[in-house]
Amino acid sequence: MKIVVCVKQVPDTWSEKRLDPADQTLDRAAADGVIDELDTYAVEEALKLKESLGDATVVVLAMGPAGAAESLRKALSMGADEAVHIVDDALHGSDALATSLVLAKAIEQIGYDLVLLGSESTDARMGVMAAMLAERLGVPQATLASGVAVDGTSLRVTRMTSAAQEEVAATLPAVVSVLEKINEPRYPSFKGIMAAKSKPTSTLSLADLGIDASSVGLAAAATKVLDSTARPPRGERTIIKDDGDAGARIADFLASRKLL
């Protein structure tokens, strides 16, 4: 059984994110890159499935600039077996459509029974990648998983949406995106960090994937940002200490804003 986990390098969660005024793409130089937190839950789930299945290989996959290698190394030190890094200058400014094309091509080339992703990235926050990959790969999808069970041929997932809790069944291969409810990611051990250094890591270019550079990147994007503006900071803030009348003071405030 082969499990491919997509991991994305994103600006550190607490950092200020901004668009590069030159081309309206995410200014990656403005913030430290880290592995998307939610993707570590996907890596953890793959490792747990491997432990329960006995015989499985966990391949972590990232598309992104050179720095994304750090995120892959983190996943390898957690215990993933192999890493694949898609890096190509022509990818700069790719939209979701192009990203899904590139990831899907790479996943097919790697070979897979199960693809795991985070349900939403912290920077783009689109929450569309799992569905897009399933569509491209022609396989079932189950998103927002809070539990996953697999045997050799099939998959059962517990999904949690704001409308319902669902049990979902599908045959493998399949694509699954996870919620943070699913597990508690392990920290890389010292041994894991050392072992990661000798694990197989390959780098793929667009040419290696048979993708024409003109079908990805900013120029080929199916969406464009027309303009971006910083929202003015929130208005005046009032912070009070409760002296026994805070409930009434909140009510006054709500009334002043016509919320009561």
Next chain:
Amino acid sequence: MPDVLVLIEHADDTVAKASLELLTLARRIGTPVAIAVGGPSPSVVEKLGGYGASTILSTDDESVSSSVTAGVVGLLASLISSREVAAALLPSTAEGKEIAGRLAVRLDAGVLTDAVDVTSSGGEIVVEQSVFGGSTVVHAAATRGVPVITVRSNSVTPEESPATPSVETVSVADDGGRHAAVTSRSPVSAGGRPGLTEASVVVAGGRGVGAAEKFALIEELADVLSGAVGASRAATDAGWYPHAAQVGQTGVTVAPQLYIACGISGAIQHRAGMQTAKTIVAINKDAEAPIFELADFGVVGDLHAVVPQLIAEVRERKG
């Protein structure tokens, strides 16, 4: 005017407020065509007509309603290839985004998620999005294909515009694809309160609430304000409140008129789901809690003292 396909969320005799918002936006850029999966009841038809749906396309197809999103994708794709369509508008729910993602791939069209406004400017459909936790406002457009747009609820006020819709049944051919099947489903009950994403007031409780039974206090405040109840991950993980109420990165994103955070520290993953609320009130006993950075009005104090007093004040003032 070209059609604007609007995916409707309806159950029994009710239409989600978010769907009425979508119809309102659709009217600005074309002729709204409502897609109601599963035969809509007469009162649903009437409601959709009241908000300007010129046509209602309904389907009873098993393949559309049973698989996770795939059937709807096939339906929308076939409609887009057979009609003149300006855009497809879907709700920014998890399902809405998945349908949008698949549809965009199938049509090789631009997908724009979490729009807070949709306008037409010089023949181009432009969406407004609020990104990076609301710190940046962008305008974006599709450069290829029929724009597939998901819209956040509570972004516009639904406006009535009576029309007498024609109701047509459309059928969908099985797309032959392999899809996941839902084997069981337990819907989440909002306990008679407005839905979390629809509510104009959300009262949310975190670890500071202290216990499952103490959430009754949060519910009571929500009720006097006719609001919905939200929760932080700490509260849902502790089992004090259902996951469906989790506000944040891996829960629901809300943008109500008023958000009251009780005993919530304001971790970045929580803020991701609520920081575009118009007015934010926070009650926390730790003056250093990051939630105060966002609060328009903050109280450093014990929620178990402040909330009951606030409930009493609201009751009294509302008479």
